[in-house]
Amino acid sequence: MPPETPTADAPPKPAWARGALYRGLVALPLVAGLATAGWLVAGRDQPAPVPTQAALTAPAPTQTPVSGPSVLQASAPVQAQEPAQGAAGGGGGPAPLQKWADSLAGPLDIPAPALLGYANGELTMRKERPDCHLSWVTLAGLGVAGNNHGRGPGEPMGLSAQQWKKYGAQIAGIAHPALSDPSAASVAAGRALCASGVDLSAGNGWWKAVAGYQNGSGMELFRQRVLGYAQLYATLSLDPAKANAPSVHATRFALGQLGLPYVWGGNGPDAGAAGFDCSGLTKASYDSAGVSLPRTADSQFRSVPPVPGGQEPQLGDLVFYGSPATRIHHVGLYLGNGLMINAPTEGQAIQIHTFHRPGDDYAGAGHPAN
Incomplete structure (x- = not known):
């Protein structure tokens, strides 16, 4: 230029x-x-x-940039900090996964319930599709691109009605799955991403899965936002002290x-x-x-x-x-x-x-x- x-x-x-x-x-x-x-x-x-x-044949600008x-x-996205697992501590304290979500919610600017949902989505898919290698940061990227982690308009995770009906109807541990529940929506999104049998830890597999996740006139911008924010969340999860830099x-x-x-x-x-x-x-x-x-x-x-x-x-x-x-x-x-x-x-x-x-x-x- x-x-x-x-x-x-x-x-x-x-x-x-x-x-x-x-x-x-x-x-x-x-x-x-x-x-x-x-x-x-x-x-x-x-x-x-x-x-x-x-x-x-498009009209050229007056000055053509280099x-x-x-x-x-x-x-x-690079490997992120893994969600904590385990039972609640003594005295009725929060479970390690809840403490993990609470500790990263501020630095990542993601509401703790949404972050907990993304972690539950990853942990569920580890059991259902361990070969898919789905990370919570990809779900978080879908979450911000869909409706800003529940803070904006649009469907949670960018899920269509068809995707929710196919992948969210039955979820182990959730008696009545609802699209408004971050964990249920994250599991449904994870199933949709892993349905094609790709490995999300590899670049080609990740892009193929996200490319097939949403169709329509805004899909390219959606994919870019998912990639960009997933990368940011992965980096910050490893060094949350830099969140305000x-x-x-x-x-x-x-x-x-x-x-x-x-x-x-x-x-x-x-x-x-x-x-x-x-x-x-x-x-x-x-x-x-x-x-x-x-x-x-x-x-x-x-x-x-x-x-x-x-x-x-x-x-x-x-x-x-x-x-x-x-x-x-x-x-x-x-x-x-x-x-x-x-x-x-x-x-x-x-x-x-x-x-x-x-x-x-x-x-x-x-x-x-x-």
């Missing part, structure tokens, strides 16, 4: 509600664009597909922009644009965490402490593309497990991509804040 257009004044703090409004307004054109240019999932050694005729990475390789706040903000369009020079809905360009997204993400960054990819590269060569970036680090000696043309926000949150180029939405592949012009990473 070419040099982004800096603004004279720093944009105001972004508003989550306004971003959601813009996502609703641009949903249809995004779906059309994503079908031809974005949400690409490739095998480890597969090149990116040749653009379709629709993409080749795109950054634009392929998502099949990926499963600026890097985590920035990552949460960036995940909240998934589905918005790339906009040349865009600083986001709160600044009057439908979306962001690459450095507009990273700047707004860290603005939301109280950390000020310069406006362009090149200036961000030259202002943040570098991640030492050979070390993997950490959650919230900035990943850069271009030539350190001359010009950095692109930046994204590292999510973990080889993934980045990316505003790639004209015609694509903000989405998750693989951050580094052989032959690209990856220039290194920077660490804005802990």
Whole structure:
């Protein structure tokens, strides 16, 4: 992407509600664009597909950006902290699983009953389908993408009526399963994911299962949100003390922009644009965490402490593309497990991509804040 257009004044703090409004307004054109240019999932050694005729004949922007990475390789979330098991302690204290859910609910920003339900979903599927290797973080990703862990509109876990009827009617240990019960809904969702016989611990199996879980015009954004938040929850479960770090706040903000369009020079809905360009997204993400960054990819590269060569970036680090000696043309926000949150180029939405592949012009990473 070419040099982004800096603004004279720093944009105001972004508003989550306004971003959601813009996502609703641009949903249809995004779906059309994503079908031809974005949400690409490739095998480890597969090149990116040749653009379709629709993409080749689409009107070109006034200034054509130099795109950054634009392929998502099949990926499963990293291993998370396992749910605790065992009977309640002496004196009638809470069972270990309840204590586990209570301890992680705050750092993960997931209501404890919902988190307990996701854990019960994993534990049930360990018995019913041990070969599936379902993790609670995948169920938590479905939970936030479905109706924000019961705090928003929509069906719990994104389950359809047909899925609930098929997979939720009978659940051991629950006399009267109800879709409103996080444990029952999680078991039904786990059964739906594992029905195709895939191994969810492997990237190709995980993507196949989640890809088949929900159909419809919003399925691509749904899948991206499941992957992004499952990865975040897995990382935070292993180090919950970092939940309030600026890097985590920035990552949460960036995940909240998934589905918005790339906009040349865009600083986001709160600044009057439908979306962001690459450095507009990273700047707004860290603005939301109280950390000020310069406006362009090149200036961000030259202002943040570098991640030492050979070390993997950490959650919230900035990943850069271009030539350190001359010009950095692109930046994204590292999510973990080889993934980045990316505003790639004209015609694509903000989405998750693989951050580094052989032959690209990856220039290194920077660490804005802990």
